[in-house]
Amino acid sequence: xxxxxxxxxxxxxxxxxxxxxxxxxxxxxxxxxxxxxxxxxxxxxxxxxxxxxxxxxxxxxxxxxxxxxxxxxxxxxxxxxxxxxxxxxxxxxxxxxxxxxxxxxxxxxxxxxxx
Amino acid sequence: xxxxxxxxxxxxxxxxxxxxxxxxxxxxxxxxxxxxxxxxxxxxxxxxxxxxxxxxxxxxxxxxxxxxxxxxxxxxxxxxxxxxxxxxxxxxxxxxxxxxxxxxxxxxxx
Numbered sequence: 001x002x003x004x005x006x007x008x009x010x011x012x013x014x015x016x017x018x019x020x021x022x023x024x025x026x027x028x029x030x031x032x033x034x035x036x037x038x039x040x041x042x043x044x045x046x047x048x049x050x051x052x053x054x055x056x057x058x059x060x061x062x063x064x065x066x067x068x069x070x071x072x073x074x075x076x077x078x079x080x081x082x083x084x085x086x087x088x089x090x091x092x093x094x095x096x097x098x099x100x101x102x103x104x105x106x107x108x109x110x111x112x113x114x115x
Numbered sequence: 116x117x118x119x120x121x122x123x124x125x126x127x128x129x130x131x132x133x134x135x136x137x138x139x140x141x142x143x144x145x146x147x148x149x150x151x152x153x154x155x156x157x158x159x160x161x162x163x164x165x166x167x168x169x170x171x172x173x174x175x176x177x178x179x180x181x182x183x184x185x186x187x188x189x190x191x192x193x194x195x196x197x198x199x200x201x202x203x204x205x206x207x208x209x210x211x212x213x214x215x216x217x218x219x220x221x222x223x224x225x
Contacts, residue, residue, distance in 0.1 A: 004157070035215075041201055043158070043215040056212060090157050098211040101146055101165060106157025 003027050004107040006091050012113045013081055020077045021110045023091030031055070031097030032074035033104065034066060035090040043090070049074055050097050081114045088112070118142070119206055119216035127222040131193055136219045138204035139186045145209050147180055147187045152201040152218075161189075194223045 004025045013019055025032060033056075034046040048056040052068040063079045074091060091107040119140045128134055138147070146165045150158035162171050164180035164187065171178045175198075177190040187204055204216040 041152075041218040041220065043203060043218070045213070045215075048212075092157070096211075101163050102207075102211060103148075103160045103163070104158075104213065106159070108155070109157055 004091055004093055004105050006089075006107040006110050008110060009108060010111050010113075012115065015081055015083060015114055017081050018077070018079045019081060019112075020075055021089055021091075021112075022073070022075045023107055024073050025091075025093040025105070026072065027093055027105060029093040029095050029105075030071055031094045032068065032071070033092040033094075034074065034076050035092060035106075037088040037090060037109070039087070047074075047076075048097060055097065083114050086112055086114045119204055119214055121202075121204060121216040121219045123219060124217070125220050125222075127224065128194055130195055130223055130225050132223075134191050134194055134221070136189045136191075136202055136221070137186065138188070138206075138216050140206060141185065142206070143184050144206035145184075146207045147184070148205045148207070148213070149178055149187070149189055150203045150205060152203060154200075158201075158203055191221075194221075196223045196225050199223050 006023050031050045033048045037043045046060045047066045049068045065077045068074045088109045090109050092104040094102045094104045122137045148163045149161045152158040162178045167182045167184045169180045175192045179188050202219045205213045207213045
């Protein structure tokens with residue numbers, strides 16, 4: 001049973017295209033996150049949602065739009081893809097998102113390559 | 116913005132050697148976590164430390180939280196090839212928001 005799943009695992013696309021990445025968690029968690037990991041392996045938070053509400057929105061271009069249809073799903077839509085968007089995108093979830101000792105459970109990542 | 120710097124960035128050692136990885140910040144954190152990420156996968160939590168000066172052991176891994184809760188170290192005794200991976204520290208503030216360090220890539224050669 002996969003706790004946090006993402007699709008697709010690989011995504012190769014042309015500059016200027018619009019694409020979506022989907023994430024689902026079956027852990028019953030209230031909070032979900034999107035992270036971007038660049039080529040230097042730096043993991044930076046982009047968004048977090050708690051019970052379908054946006055909680056964290058870091059300095060991310062508005063070409064990136066997260067959508068949470070329910071608390072088990074958090075999708076990421078990217079408009080007008082740019083070369084610099086190439087990275088690995090990780091979805092994660094945690095129980096409440098507010099406890100300092102909480103574990104974040106990460107998905108396997110989506111490797112996005114923009115040509 | 117709370118920044119976490121890890122050192123070294125890259126470490127390549129022989130099986131059986133000991134090593135220490137450091138995670139430093141000028142900010143105080145409510146808790147600090149260490150994750151390991153293997154190639155092609157997402158990070159997996161190893162440990163959470165909460166109290167200043169706290170030491171936790173996980174088999175051959177020893178984690179310490181600094182007294183001032185601004186830094187942490189991870190010590191591995193008798194490293195094995197299975198320890199190879201990217202080690203990430205993450206500090207959480209009072210609201211539970213985590214900031215990740217820039218990572219240490221460890222390679223243990225057989």
